[in-house]
Amino acid sequence: MGDRSMQEIPPDILQALQSWKIAFDTLRSGLALLKDTKDLLSAPQRDEVETRIAELDLEVKVAEAALAKSLGYPLHRCQFPPTIMINVGYTRNGDAVHECPVCGVTDHPGFSFTRTAPSRDRPTA
Numbered sequence: 001m002g003d004r005s006m007q008e009i010p011p012d013i014l015q016a017l018q019s020w021k022i023a024f025d026t027l028r029s030g031l032a033l034l035k036d037t038k039d040l041l042s043a044p045q046r047d048e049v050e051t052r053i054a055e056l057d058l059e060v061k062v063a064e065a066a067l068a069k070s071l072g073y074p075l076h077r078c079q080f081p082p083t084i085m086i087n088v089g090y091t092r093n094g095d096a097v098h099e100c101p102v103c104g105v106t107d108h109p110g111f112s113f114t115r116t117a118p119s120r121d122r123p124t125a
């Protein structure tokens with residue numbers, strides 16, 4: 001998230017956002033730990049844990065998308081849960097241009113714009 005988009009958000013909301021981010025990060029590291037240790041479990045337990053991890057993963061993504069939308073970030077529906085589009089530059093008219101970090105689509109298709117963000121990292125898959 002660039003500074004340009006953050007400037008429009010009131011400080012109390014920003015603080016709440018920060019708390020959410022910490023909560024998400026904590027949840028994520030918990031999930032990562034579970035993923036690392038699940039192989040030590042017996043097969044039925046492992047299946048159960050894997051199911052729960054998948055559910056939690058999705059819940060976190062949905063919550064993040066909802067949070068992003070409430071803050072005014074556009075969402076791209078190329079997958080579910082939707083991807084949070086981030087500010088990457090501006091058009092000649094000064095309109096903000098948002099880009100989907102997953103598929104690279106912008107909300108000003110076909111128009112050239114001044115890019116202020118670094119180029120999108122393409123997955124090497």
Ligand SMILES: [Zn+2]
Nearest residue numbers: 076078100103
């Ligand atoms: Zn997309």
